[in-house]
Amino acid sequence: MTNASSEPHVAFKAISKSFGEQQVIPPLDLEINRGEFIVLVGPSGCGKTTTLRMLAGLETVTSGTIEISGKDITDTRAGARDCAMVFQNYALYPHMSVRDNIGYAMKVHGADQSEIDKRVSEAATLLGLDPYLDRKPKNLSGGQRQRVAIGRALVRKPQVFLFDEPLSNLDAKLRVEMRTEIKLLQKRLGTTAVYVTHDQIEAMTMADRVVVMQAGKIEQVAAPITLYEEPANRFVANFIGSPAMNFFDVAIRDGAVHLGDQKLPLPAETAARVGAREKVIMGLRPEHMNGGDHPAELHVQCQTLEPLGAHTLVLGEVAGTKMVAQVAPRFPAQAGETCTVLADMAHVHFFDPDTELRI
Amino acid sequence: MPSAASNDRIKHLFLWPAFLVVLLVTLFPLIYALVVSFQAVRLVPPTPARFVGFDNYAEIIQSARFWGSVQVTAVIVFTSVAFQFVLGFALALALHHNVPGATLYRVTFLLPMFLAPVCVALIARMLFHPVLGPVNDLFTALGFEHVPFLTNSTLAISTLIIVEVWQWTPFVILLMLAGLQGLPSEVFEAARVDNISAWRRFRDLTFPMLLPLSIAVIFIRLIEGFKLIDTVFVLTGGGPGTSTETLTLFAYNEGFKKFNIGMTSALSFLFLIVVIVFGTLYLAAAQRLTKRYR
Numbered sequence: 001m002t003n004a005s006s007e008p009h010v011a012f013k014a015i016s017k018s019f020g021e022q023q024v025i026p027p028l029d030l031e032i033n034r035g036e037f038i039v040l041v042g043p044s045g046c047g048k049t050t051t052l053r054m055l056a057g058l059e060t061v062t063s064g065t066i067e068i069s070g071k072d073i074t075d076t077r078a079g080a081r082d083c084a085m086v087f088q089n090y091a092l093y094p095h096m097s098v099r100d101n102i103g104y105a106m107k108v109h110g111a112d113q114s115e116i117d118k119r120v121s122e123a124a125t126l127l128g129l130d131p132y133l134d135r136k137p138k139n140l141s142g143g144q145r146q147r148v149a150i151g152r153a154l155v156r157k158p159q160v161f162l163f164d165e166p167l168s169n170l171d172a173k174l175r176v177e178m179r180t181e182i183k184l185l186q187k188r189l190g191t192t193a194v195y196v197t198h199d200q201i202e203a204m205t206m207a208d209r210v211v212v213m214q215a216g217k218i219e220q221v222a223a224p225i226t227l228y229e230e231p232a233n234r235f236v237a238n239f240i241g242s243p244a245m246n247f248f249d250v251a252i253r254d255g256a257v258h259l260g261d262q263k264l265p266l267p268a269e270t271a272a273r274v275g276a277r278e279k280v281i282m283g284l285r286p287e288h289m290n291g292g293d294h295p296a297e298l299h300v301q302c303q304t305l306e307p308l309g310a311h312t313l314v315l316g317e318v319a320g321t322k323m324v325a326q327v328a329p330r331f332p333a334q335a336g337e338t339c340t341v342l343a344d345m346a347h348v349h350f351f352d353p354d355t356e357l358r359i
Numbered sequence: 360m361p362s363a364a365s366n367d368r369i370k371h372l373f374l375w376p377a378f379l380v381v382l383l384v385t386l387f388p389l390i391y392a393l394v395v396s397f398q399a400v401r402l403v404p405p406t407p408a409r410f411v412g413f414d415n416y417a418e419i420i421q422s423a424r425f426w427g428s429v430q431v432t433a434v435i436v437f438t439s440v441a442f443q444f445v446l447g448f449a450l451a452l453a454l455h456h457n458v459p460g461a462t463l464y465r466v467t468f469l470l471p472m473f474l475a476p477v478c479v480a481l482i483a484r485m486l487f488h489p490v491l492g493p494v495n496d497l498f499t500a501l502g503f504e505h506v507p508f509l510t511n512s513t514l515a516i517s518t519l520i521i522v523e524v525w526q527w528t529p530f531v532i533l534l535m536l537a538g539l540q541g542l543p544s545e546v547f548e549a550a551r552v553d554n555i556s557a558w559r560r561f562r563d564l565t566f567p568m569l570l571p572l573s574i575a576v577i578f579i580r581l582i583e584g585f586k587l588i589d590t591v592f593v594l595t596g597g598g599p600g601t602s603t604e605t606l607t608l609f610a611y612n613e614g615f616k617k618f619n620i621g622m623t624s625a626l627s628f629l630f631l632i633v634v635i636v637f638g639t640l641y642l643a644a645a646q647r648l649t650k651r652y653r
Contacts, residue, residue, distance in 0.1 A: 156553065
C-alpha cells in the first residue's frame with residue numbers, strides 16, 4: 001500500500017476545457033494535499049468556477065485527467081465522486097424543511113432513520129441551526145440558508161468539500177463571520193476543501209494555499225503570505241493586497257532606482273540581485289511608504305487625502321504615474337501640494353517589463 | 360392646475376363607458392339568461408314567454424339524457440386530461456433535457472394546438488373513417504377489418520378522447536416546459552453531486568416544485584374540456600344515439616334544434632353550477648396537497 005499522506009488527494013493533470021472553439025482553460029496542473037484548504041481566486045471569467053465544476057463532475061473535461069485519491073474520476077458521474085458542493089445561491093430544496101434538506105441525500109441512499117437523525121442533529125448543533133430545523137428555506141436569512149447548505153454537505157462526510165463562492169450573496173458583516181466559521185469547521189473535520197472566490201481577502205484569510213488564476217491559467221500557487229511577499233508576477237502582485245500595489249516604470253543605475261528625476265537608493269543585496277537595468281517595473285505597496293528598514297524619500301504630488309482613522313491614504317502622482325501611499329493618521333500633507341513619503345526600499349519588487357515576471 | 364374635484368368628475372367620465380360595456384356584454388346576457396331559465400320559451404313554434412319557476416330545472420334533473428351527457432362529459436374530460444398531463448409532462452421533460460432534435464420537436468409538438476378544433480375533428484373523421492381511413496388500413500393489416508370507430512359507443516368515446524389528447528397535449532407541454540425552464544438549475548446540480556438518481560430527482564424535486572403549476576394546468580384543461588362541443592359535433596354528432604353527447608352538445612341540441620330556449624338557459628345554468636362546484640372542490644383539494652410542500 002502506498003503512503004496515502006504523501007500522494008496528492010486531488011490532482012488535475014493537464015486538464016483543459018473548451019466551449020466549442022473557445023478554449024477557456026488551457027491545460028492546467030494542480031495538486032491538492034489531503035486535508036488542505038485550497039482557494040481558487042481570480043477576476044470574473046478566469047475559469048475558477050469551471051475548474052471547480054469539472055472537479056464536481058458538473059462540467060465535462062475536454063482533455064486531461066482528474067484524480068481523487070489516486071483514482072481517475074475524469075469520466076465518473078458527479079454522484080459517484082464522493083464530493084459535496086456548496087453553491088453561491090445555496091441551492092436548497094425549497095419545499096423541504098431544514099431537517100429534510102440536510103438529511104435528504106442520506107435518506108435516499110437508505111441510511112437508518114436513527115443515523116440520519118443523529119447526523120442531522122450533530123450538524124445542526126455545529127452550525128447553530130437547532131431552532132430552525134422545521135422551517136422551510138424561504139423563512140431563513142441568507143446566512144442561515146448558507147449554513148443549511150453547508151450542513152447538507154457535511155452530513156455526507158465526503159472526501160472533498162467544494163465551495164462555489166458561498167459567501168458572495170451575504171452582507172459584509174456576515175461574510176466575515178461565515179468565513180471564520182467555514183475555516184474552523186474545515187480544520188476540525190480535516191476534510192480536503194476546494195473553495196472558489198473572487199474576493200482576495202477571503203482567499204488570503206481562509207486558505208492553506210491560494211491558487212491565483214487569470215484567463216484559465218494558474219499564475220501562482222502559494223501560501224497567502226508568500227503570495228504577498230513574493231508574488232510570482234505583476235498580475236499576482238497587483239491582485240493580492242489592498243489597496244493594490246503601485247507600479248512605476250523606472251531605471252536602476254549605480255545601486256539606486258531612478259524614478260523621473262528622483263533617485264531612491266536600494267539596499268546593497270537588492271541592487272546586486274537585480275543589477276543595472278534601463279527599463280524595469282518597480283512595485284511598491286502603499287503600506288510600505290511609511291518608513292522601515294531602508295527608507296528613501298519619495299516626493300509625491302498629493303491630489304487628495306483619505307483619512308481612515310487607523311491610517312491615512314495619500315492619493316497622488318509621482319512622475320506622471322498615479323499612486324497610493326498608506327501613511328500615519330496625522331501625516332503632514334495638503335491636497336494640491338508636494339509631500340514627502342518614506343518608501344521602504346527593502347520591500348520593493350521588480351518586474352521584467354516584457355514577461356512581467358518578478359526579478 | 361386642475362383641482363381635485365374636477366379630477367373626480369373626469370374620473371367618472373372615463374369609468375362609465377367601460378362599465379357600461381361590461382354591463383351590456385356580460386352582466387345583461389347573464390341576467391337575461393337566468394330570467395329566461397325560469398320561463399317556458401320556444402322560438403319554433405313561437406310561444407309567448409310564461410313563468411314556470413323551477414320546472415325547467417326539475418325536468419332536466421329528471422331526464423336520463425342529461426345524466427347521460429354528464430357522464431359522457433366526465434369520462435371524456437377526466438380521461439383525456441389525465442393522458443394529456445402525463446404525456447405532456449413526459450414530453451416537456453424530454454424537450455427540457457435536450458433530446459437530439461429538440462428544436463424540431465418543440466415546433467411540431469405544438470402544431471396541433473394551433474389548429475381550430477373543427478379542423479382537427481374533420482381530419483380525425485377522415486383518419487378514423489371505417490372504410491377509407493388510414494387508421495382502418497392499419498387495423499386491417501393487423502387483422503381487424505372495418506372497426507366502427509365512430510359508430511360503436513365505446514369506440515366513439517375512445518376516439519374522442521384520442522382526438523382531445525392529440526390536440527391539447529401540446530398545451531400541457533408548453534406550460535410544463537416553461538415551468539421546467541424556470542426551475543433553479545443549482546438545486547438539481549446539488550442533487551447530482553449528492554448522488555440522487557434521475558428518478559428520485561424527478562419524484563422528490565421536479566414534481567413537487569412544479570406541483571402548483573401542474574394544478575393550474577390541469578384546472579385549465581378540465582374547465583376547457585367541459586366546454587367540449589365542436590369535435591363531438593363534427594365527429595359523432597353525439598351519436599350513436601346520445602352515447603357521446605356532451606353537456607354542451609346537449610344544450611346546443613335543445614336550443615338550436617328544438618329551439619327550447621327556456622330549457623337551454625336552465626341547462627346552461629346547471630352547467631355553470633356544476634363547473635363552479637367542481638372547480639371549488641378541486642382547488643380546495645389542490646390547496647391541501649400543495650400545503651405539504653410550501
